[in-house]
Amino acid sequence: MKVTFPDGSVREFASGTTGLQIAESISSRLAQEVLACSINNEVWDLTRPINQDCTIKLHKWDDEEAKHAFWHSSAHLLAEALQEMYPGIQFGIGPAIESGFYYDVDPGETVIKEGDLAAIEAKMLELAAKKDSLIRRDITKSEALKYFGERDETYKCELINDLEDGTITTYTLGSFTDLCRGPHIPSTEEIKAIKLTSVAGAYWRGDEKRKMLTRIYGITFPKKKMLDEYLVLMEEAKKRDHRKIGRELELFAFSQAVGPGLPLWLPKGTALRTRLEDFLKRIQKNFGYQQVMTPHIGQKELWVTSGHYAKYGKDSFQPIHTPQEGEEFLLKPMNCPHHCEIYKVTPKSYKDLPVRLAEFGTVYRYEQSGELHGLTRVRGFTQDDAHIFCRPDQLKEEFLKVMDIISIIFKALNFENWEAQISLRDPNNKEKYIGSDENWEKSESAIVEACQEKGLNAKVELGEAAFYGPKLDFMVKDAIGRRWQLGTIQVDYNLPERFELEYTGEDNQKHRPVMIHRAPFGSMERFVAVLIEHTGGKFPLWLTPDQVVVLPISEKFNEYAQEVAKTLDKQDIRCIVDDRNEKIGRKIRDNELKRIPYMLIVGEKEFENGEVAVRKQGEGDKGTMKVANFSDIITQEVEKMINQFN
RNA sequence: GCUGUUGUAGCUCAGUGGUAGAGCACUUCCUUGGUAAGGAAGAGGUCACGGGUUCAACUCCCGUCAACAGCUCCA
Numbered sequence: 001m002k003v004t005f006p007d008g009s010v011r012e013f014a015s016g017t018t019g020l021q022i023a024e025s026i027s028s029r030l031a032q033e034v035l036a037c038s039i040n041n042e043v044w045d046l047t048r049p050i051n052q053d054c055t056i057k058l059h060k061w062d063d064e065e066a067k068h069a070f071w072h073s074s075a076h077l078l079a080e081a082l083q084e085m086y087p088g089i090q091f092g093i094g095p096a097i098e099s100g101f102y103y104d105v106d107p108g109e110t111v112i113k114e115g116d117l118a119a120i121e122a123k124m125l126e127l128a129a130k131k132d133s134l135i136r137r138d139i140t141k142s143e144a145l146k147y148f149g150e151r152d153e154t155y156k157c158e159l160i161n162d163l164e165d166g167t168i169t170t171y172t173l174g175s176f177t178d179l180c181r182g183p184h185i186p187s188t189e190e191i192k193a194i195k196l197t198s199v200a201g202a203y204w205r206g207d208e209k210r211k212m213l214t215r216i217y218g219i220t221f222p223k224k225k226m227l228d229e230y231l232v233l234m235e236e237a238k239k240r241d242h243r244k245i246g247r248e249l250e251l252f253a254f255s256q257a258v259g260p261g262l263p264l265w266l267p268k269g270t271a272l273r274t275r276l277e278d279f280l281k282r283i284q285k286n287f288g289y290q291q292v293m294t295p296h297i298g299q300k301e302l303w304v305t306s307g308h309y310a311k312y313g314k315d316s317f318q319p320i321h322t323p324q325e326g327e328e329f330l331l332k333p334m335n336c337p338h339h340c341e342i343y344k345v346t347p348k349s350y351k352d353l354p355v356r357l358a359e360f361g362t363v364y365r366y367e368q369s370g371e372l373h374g375l376t377r378v379r380g381f382t383q384d385d386a387h388i389f390c391r392p393d394q395l396k397e398e399f400l401k402v403m404d405i406i407s408i409i410f411k412a413l414n415f416e417n418w419e420a421q422i423s424l425r426d427p428n429n430k431e432k433y434i435g436s437d438e439n440w441e442k443s444e445s446a447i448v449e450a451c452q453e454k455g456l457n458a459k460v461e462l463g464e465a466a467f468y469g470p471k472l473d474f475m476v477k478d479a480i481g482r483r484w485q486l487g488t489i490q491v492d493y494n495l496p497e498r499f500e501l502e503y504t505g506e507d508n509q510k511h512r513p514v515m516i517h518r519a520p521f522g523s524m525e526r527f528v529a530v531l532i533e534h535t536g537g538k539f540p541l542w543l544t545p546d547q548v549v550v551l552p553i554s555e556k557f558n559e560y561a562q563e564v565a566k567t568l569d570k571q572d573i574r575c576i577v578d579d580r581n582e583k584i585g586r587k588i589r590d591n592e593l594k595r596i597p598y599m600l601i602v603g604e605k606e607f608e609n610g611e612v613a614v615r616k617q618g619e620g621d622k623g624t625m626k627v628a629n630f631s632d633i634i635t636q637e638v639e640k641m642i643n644q645f646n
Numbered sequence: 647g648c649u650g651u652u653g654u655a656g657c658u659c660a661g662u663g664g665u666a667g668a669g670c671a672c673u674u675c676c677u678u679g680g681u682a683a684g685g686a687a688g689a690g691g692u693c694a695c696g697g698g699u700u701c702a703a704c705u706c707c708c709g710u711c712a713a714c715a716g717c718u719c720c721a
Contacts, residue, residue, distance in 0.1 A: 215716070601681065
């Protein structure tokens with residue numbers, strides 16, 4: 001048979017040759033390092049015989065395919081260890097994930113705790129040292145059911161029953177045989193370093209109505225050094241946690257007295273957030289938006305009309321009752337009904353559209369207690385919300401303009417690693433959504449077309465749409481790789497109908513506008529959280545709460561320091577003075593840790609010449625210059641940044 | 647909401663069945679120092695909250711609340 005290599009070269013091998021043998025034929029070094037292979041672009045076991053002409057790619061550790069196989073095999077090793085340590089344990093699923101793997105198990109009456117993980121790790125290492133191979137076997141569905149049935153593996157049997165008739169594969173590692181598609185590494189002897197990271201509950205098949213299994217997470221490496229490096233990396237990532245930096249830099253706080261999930265914005269955090277809001281307001285003004293303001297509550301009927309109450313009412317903050325008339329008001333969970341009412345205040349002509357109403361609107365949602373997380377998931381938050389009311393023929397253009405705003409935001413803040421997701425409705429579950437099929441089809445195709453037009457590589461997810469319309473979301477990862485949704489754009493034909501929004505067309509007839517809900521930041525809370533983790537608290541000069549700190553060498557120069565600060569303040573440069581009774585080295589260290597971009601050191605020489613000694617955060621001494629000279633540099637740097645998006 | 651873990655000073659964390667400790671931060675004093683931690687003294691805690699066991703609970707048990715990791719959810 002002919003085997004084609006990635007470089008295009010072709011070699012002849014006997015039928016039945018394995019990927020591993022092919023690697024050996026190239027070099028023994030390669031054979032040692034290779035973990036998996038791709039045959040005709042499908043990942044295979046190295047030990048699986050190849051019987052026909054094919055292309056081959058050999059995967060070493062650096063390839064995702066190799067890591068995936070390695071971690072998948074590690075999950076089997078974990079299962080083997082658990083089976084030996086907890087007889088009668090039942091197995092759910094055990095896949096490889098982005099970094100590492102997990103296995104879902106049902107240990108019956110026994111509880112597996114975090115404290116047990118070290119013993120399980122030791123067992124895994126012991127089993128790995130046996131150098132067992134992972135052996136692939138093809139069996140029929142009935143054989144599989146018989147095998148796992150005899151072992152009371154109810155979860156495995158359920159999985160098998162859901163499979164198509166035909167060949168089913170199993171893999172055997174030592175005493176443990178698992179239902180598994182593969183592929184795997186040839187032997188667990190390659191697994192040299194193991195860290196079981198956490199144990200947590202996970203519903204069987206992700207269904208909260210079904211049993212909660214025990215999920216054990218872990219990660220493994222072929223070299224001990226790699227695990228050490230990974231652990232150091234995780235430690236570094238934790239230092240960027242926005243909850244930690246938020247406290248250190250006094251940006252925000254939570255108070256038990258105020259309540260869970262209700263953030264308090266401290267002065268410095270507020271300064272940062274306000275600057276972001278002002279930046280967006282300026283961009284939106286250029287894009288023809290108008291700012292509005294609406295109250296934090298509204299009559300319950302508003303959300304009955306919108307459909308939100310039927311869908312989320314039960315799980316929300318409950319209505320406020322007026323003492324006399326017994327009327328019901330809701331803390332607003334959404335701004336759209338208020339904005340619809342603003343639209344209705346004056347009759348609209350087709351010439352008025354699009355109407356773009358923007359508001360930094362604070363909303364309240366009763367998130368489940370287990371969901372609260374720093375600033376990323378809270379119960380009271382401010383959306384950088386806007387609703388665009390437009391004619392159907394303007395929809396695509398408006399959608400594209402919103403995409404432009406989001407791209408400006410991401411560019412301005414140097415967000416490079418974001419992903420886009422198109423969320424459509426689940427075609428098999430249409431009753432979960434409101435609105436006509438026709439409107440859904442129109443909205444969904446509008447989004448898909450807009451993405452195509454922009455050449456945006458967006459992942460399509462069925463069943464992820466909001467109940468009133470499809471959406472395009474922009475996701476960014478946090479310090480330890482969790483994905484958060486930031487910007488969102490949603491097309492909506494339903495609310496205009498429910499609120500009976502109209503405009504008079506060219507034909508002098510009443511027409512229904514289309515609505516776009518959009519929030520480029522998403523929520524100020526979540527965006528600031530992700531920005532903190534992204535920058536590690538080293539905010540860009542134009543955003544940072546304190547841009548400059550003046551450090552007098554001794555108390556003799558405190559007065560001059562104040563004078564410098566005053567001069568800079570007049571130029572709208574945010575400047576503080578560190579006049580503590582400390583040595584200059586100490587002041588530098590402390591302000592370095594506070595991540596203030598510029599330190600101005602002033603002593604005898606500077607005082608005499610009307611100068612400052614400039615020190616840049618993270619870079620060190622930049623020499624002395626006149627105060628006016630310094631303020632010009634700062635002002636220009638900030639203006640340059642802001643103006644490029646104007 | 648579910649599973650597991652945790653809760654001791656503003657922060658990071660020790661600690662024990664006999665009513666509490668460190669470092670940093672804070673206050674005062676000394677020092678007036680030139681590019682990442684000067685020195686001394688002091689103040690600060692209902693050991694999350696509520697029950698129970700015990701002669702005695704911060705420590706053991708139960709419950710509540712909150713935080714953390716994950717699951718589910720996310721208009």
